[in-house]
Amino acid sequence: MADKAAPETDPAVKPEKRYPHPASPARSANMKGNKRANTKPELALRSALHALGYRYRKDFRIDLPLRRVRPDIAFTRRKIAVFVDGCFWHACPEHGSQPKNNEWYWSPKLAKNVERDRAADAALTQAGWTVIRLWEHVPVPDAVAAVVAALAPSAGTSMDDHAGIPAIDPPGAR
Numbered sequence: 102m103a104d105k106a107a108p109e110t111d112p113a114v115k116p117e118k119r120y121p122h123p124a125s126p127a128r129s130a131n132m133k134g135n136k137r138a139n140t141k142p143e144l145a146l147r148s149a150l151h152a153l154g155y156r157y158r159k160d161f162r163i164d165l166p167l168r169r170v171r172p173d174i175a176f177t178r179r180k181i182a183v184f185v186d187g188c189f190w191h192a193c194p195e196h197g198s199q200p201k202n203n204e205w206y207w208s209p210k211l212a213k214n215v216e217r218d219r220a221a222d223a224a225l226t227q228a229g230w231t232v233i234r235l236w237e238h239v240p241v242p243d244a245v246a247a248v249v250a251a252l253a254p255s256a257g258t259s260m261d262d263h264a265g266i267p268a269i270d271p272p273g274a275r
């Protein structure tokens with residue numbers, strides 16, 4: 102009987118290789134990063150709009166007479182400001198439940214956020230901007246549709262309805 106040739110532990114097989122791993126450590130870290138980034142609703146909306154050919158400014162600072170605002174997405178020529186509001190921080194009626202702990206601190210803070218949102222809306226509207234606020238829970242296709250609709254005042258008049266006839270300029274076009 103020959104001695105068992107195989108060593109007890111094969112140095113070529115590291116313990117972590119014994120199980121199916123989807124990726125190398127570097128790839129895993131990369132995937133984690135991507136997952137975090139892709140779950141950011143405003144990033145998803147930006148990507149989708151960019152893929153559709155829309156160009157915009159992100160985190161564009163607008164200096165209004167009374168305040169500065171920084172929409173997540175701004176179409177500066179069309180003066181359309183898009184905000185993607187976090188359900189918690191901006192008190193979404195569906196998911197923005199009041200935190201139970203430290204309510205003495207959080208409630209005023211959240212209330213102040215909402216107050217600031219409304220003041221920003223008013224200041225922007227007064228300055229001729231169209232404000233679009235989307236909750237982070239809104240599915241990306243719906244968010245895209247809302248923005249696209251705002252960018253297309255002549256929406257509803259499809260090109261097919263006007264074959265051979267130049268499209269009528271949308272109101273406000275110069």
Ligand SMILES: [Zn+2]
Nearest residue numbers: 188193196238
């Ligand atoms: Zn929500």
